Amino acid sequence: METDLKLESSLWVGNKRYRGVLTGWHFYWTEVDKNRDKKTISVPVAEVVGVEEGCVEILPRKSVEDTDKDFTVFYVKRSSSGGSSGFLWRLGRTQFSCPSRVLRDQWTKHLRTALKTHSPLRPKRLLVFINPFGGKRKGRKIYHSVVAPLFELAGISSHVIVTERANQARDHLLKKDLTDFDGVVCVGGDGMFSEILHGLIGRTQQEAGLCENDPAVILQPCPLHIGIIPAGSTDCVCYATVGVVDPVTSALHIIVGDSQPLDVCSVHHASALVRYSVSLLGYGFYGDVLAESEKHRWMGPLRYEYSGTLVYLSNRSYAGIVQYLPADPLLSSPRDKIRCLSGCSVCSRSTERLFSHSSDSASLYSSHCSQFSSDSEGEWVSVEGRFRCVSLTCMSCSCPRSPLGLSPSAHLADGTGDLILVWDTNPLDFLTYLHRQTSTQDQFDLPFVEVHRVKAVRFCLPSGKEGESYEEIGGGNCEISDEERGSVETENSASSQQNLAETGTGQEMADEQKTVPPFMCCLCCSKTPAVSVWNCDGEILPFTEILCRIHGQLVHLYARGIEDEATIQNCREESNNCERRCILHNKTGLNFGL
Ligand SMILES: CCCCCCCCCCCCC/C=C/[C@@H](O)[C@H](COP(=O)(O)O)NC(=O)CCCCC
Numbered sequence: 021m022e023t024d025l026k027l028e029s030s031l032w033v034g035n036k037r038y039r040g041v042l043t044g045w046h047f048y049w050t051e052v053d054k055n056r057d058k059k060t061i062s063v064p065v066a067e068v069v070g071v072e073e074g075c076v077e078i079l080p081r082k083s084v085e086d087t088d089k090d091f092t093v094f095y096v097k098r099s100s101s102g103g104s105s106g107f108l109w110r111l112g113r114t115q116f117s118c119p120s121r122v123l124r125d126q127w128t129k130h131l132r133t134a135l136k137t138h139s140p141l142r143p144k145r146l147l148v149f150i151n152p153f154g155g156k157r158k159g160r161k162i163y164h165s166v167v168a169p170l171f172e173l174a175g176i177s178s179h180v181i182v183t184e185r186a187n188q189a190r191d192h193l194l195k196k197d198l199t200d201f202d203g204v205v206c207v208g209g210d211g212m213f214s215e216i217l218h219g220l221i222g223r224t225q226q227e228a229g230l231c232e233n234d235p236a237v238i239l240q241p242c243p244l245h246i247g248i249i250p251a252g253s254t255d256c257v258c259y260a261t262v263g264v265v266d267p268v269t270s271a272l273h274i275i276v277g278d279s280q281p282l283d284v285c286s287v288h289h290a291s292a293l294v295r296y297s298v299s300l301l302g303y304g305f306y307g308d309v310l311a312e313s314e315k316h317r318w319m320g321p322l323r324y325e326y327s328g329t330l331v332y333l334s335n336r337s338y339a340g341i342v343q344y345l346p347a348d349p350l351l352s353s354p355r356d357k358i359r360c361l362s363g364c365s366v367c368s369r370s371t372e373r374l375f376s377h378s379s380d381s382a383s384l385y386s387s388h389c390s391q392f393s394s395d396s397e398g399e400w401v402s403v404e405g406r407f408r409c410v411s412l413t414c415m416s417c418s419c420p421r422s423p424l425g426l427s428p429s430a431h432l433a434d435g436t437g438d439l440i441l442v443w444d445t446n447p448l449d450f451l452t453y454l455h456r457q458t459s460t461q462d463q464f465d466l467p468f469v470e471v472h473r474v475k476a477v478r479f480c481l482p483s484g485k486e487g488e489s490y491e492e493i494g495g496g497n498c499e500i501s502d503e504e505r506g507s508v509e510t511e512n513s514a515s516s517q518q519n520l521a522e523t524g525t526g527q528e529m530a531d532e533q534k535t536v537p538p539f540m541c542c543l544c545c546s547k548t549p550a551v552s553v554w555n556c557d558g559e560i561l562p563f564t565e566i567l568c569r570i571h572g573q574l575v576h577l578y579a580r581g582i583e584d585e586a587t588i589q590n591c592r593e594e595s596n597n598c599e600r601r602c603i604l605h606n607k608t609g610l611n612f613g614l
């Protein structure tokens with residue numbers, strides 16, 4: 021098989037002569053007729069986008085000149101993203117001339133066979149959903165002007181649905197025939213992605229006869245890949261899995277059939293599934309921001325900055341009881357400063373663990389409604405107090421607003437989530453925390469912030485508050501907080517904590533009186549409501565008391581994680597090693613075409 025893919029011959033690019041070599045894994049061309057500094061351009065076959073006979077241009081797509089000795093190769097070219105963490109991918113194009121038509125046909129045939137062999141997950145047929153109202157309302161334009169021509173070039177056929185209502189994509193995926201599709205593409209933001217996620221997970225469990233309501237059930241991973249073309253307001257899932265928010269980059273990841281597994285958190289209330297989450301499940305600040313922002317959707321993505329400012333000024337904190345099941349601390353830690361990048365070793369090691377021991381985990385959730393059980397893997401920990409925010413995330417949650425994310429060392433596919441507890445503190449401290457989320461400063465190196473790597477979380481209200489409902493900013497039915505009574509001192513009101521480490525806990529903060537500068541005291545809200553709402557990937561949950569469980573690698577995206585120079589180099593070395601092993605195994609030399 022491998023021998024059929026190899027080819028070497030003279031090729032011309034313009035009026036320069038090159039030696040072109042296809043090894044099966046790589047296609048490279050080196051300038052000849054040059055005494056020194058021979059320049060070689062090497063493209064991994066897995067990153068070839070398409071091969072066309074003749075001289076072909078794309079955007080607008082046309083055959084400029086069809087000489088019968090020419091062929092054009094399109095491939096992935098990386099360029100710096102100028103500040104973001106990943107690379108922008110662009111379409112590279114080189115037009116080659118062969119000494120004969122026979123050789124030209126050999127080149128195109130070999131290249132096409134090689135790319136089928138080396139990227140088996142390349143999609144042939146995709147189901148595309150466009151939310152025309154997401155973000156700056158440019159979804160349709162982005163798809164038709166940027167993405168569709170690339171799909172066409174790569175020989176991908178797509179069935180496109182422009183949604184007319186919320187949940188249309190989810191309902192379609194739950195009910196309609198999906199045979200013949202290799203993947204589903206979402207053109208929109210995190211909310212639109214969430215629809216696709218719910219449709220595909222729900223459909224897969226229906227077909228497997230599994231009950232999604234049961235938090236103990238081991239869910240079936242979805243067979244269809246999901247591609248995201250970012251056209252939303254936060255685009256966190258795209259940014260955290262690709263490293264940039266750029267439709268061309270994302271389209272190219274889809275075309276080459278990249279595959280990135282993703283952890284998913286199931287959220288339950290009273291023995292029923294409420295929703296799934298992959299990015300932010302946030303109570304307190306992030307819940308309030310979402311609730312406020314819905315009133316200002318007309319502002320587009322800016323609604324979050326505006327609402328964030330209003331909610332910050334309203335200076336709220338909420339009482340709650342958080343219980344969590346810690347993940348194995350020997351495997352990784354949210355403060356180990358190891359970022360989840362392309363080819364992440366923490367996630368790779370998790371793959372085997374997740375799929376070999378998953379049946380053991382059922383016992384941990386089976387008694388969730390009465391009492392939490394424990395097993396050899398760890399014990400449930402319970403903390404109670406007042407929080408500025410409680411956040412649970414299965415990934416870093418990096419996005420353009422927060423380039424390293426809410427939990428910079430969280431992993432995309434390790435089967436765990438990071439629980440961030442921000443205890444009640446004075447407004448200046450909280451501002452410091454929020455500001456650190458937007459910079460490279462460690463947001464966990466603050467005495468009122470805790471982070472835990474977890475497998476499951478439960479949140480409930482202290483007794484007496486269960487019946488309360490969320491009040492919008494300026495609403496009634498509220499508690500009066502100490503600050504609002506005119507006090508210039510706040511306290512962390514963690515009333516009980518069990519099994520917490522001795523240092524750096526919210527309890528310490530309870531002992532420490534904080535002075536609040538008078539100008540920071542609650543500016544626009546005179547009352548604090550008793551409860552907040554949960555922001556679940558941009559949707560408000562209808563319940564406050566929830567149980568969450570992380571399901572490792574439940575879905576796969578057309579992505580490969582965030583690339584940096586080191587990950588690209590590792591990837592090249594790995595591909596060269598594979599190639600060497602293959603050559604040794606086949607014991608074959610190159611098949612010289614000319
Ligand atoms: C006063 C300004 C506060 C600055 C804090 C900046 C920190 C931003 C962290 C954002 C994390 C985002 C996690 C992702 C959440 C999305 O699922 C959700 C829905 O997105 P979309 O469908 O695209 O609208 N987005 C949000 O909840 C926005 C949170 C923004 C808070 C300022």
Ligand SMILES: Nc1ncnc2c1ncn2[C@@H]1O[C@H](COP(=O)(O)OP(=O)(O)O)[C@@H](O)[C@H]1O
Binds near residue numbers: 186252
């Ligand atoms: N045609 C439509 N009309 C109204 N809402 C829609 C439509 N299509 C999708 N939605 C909903 O819009 C919400 C926000 O979409 P999203 O693409 O995430 O944009 P944004 O990032 O700006 O919030 C999603 O929850 C989705 O369910």
Ligand SMILES: [Ca+2]
Binds near residue numbers: 415431432433435
């Ligand atoms: Ca994770």
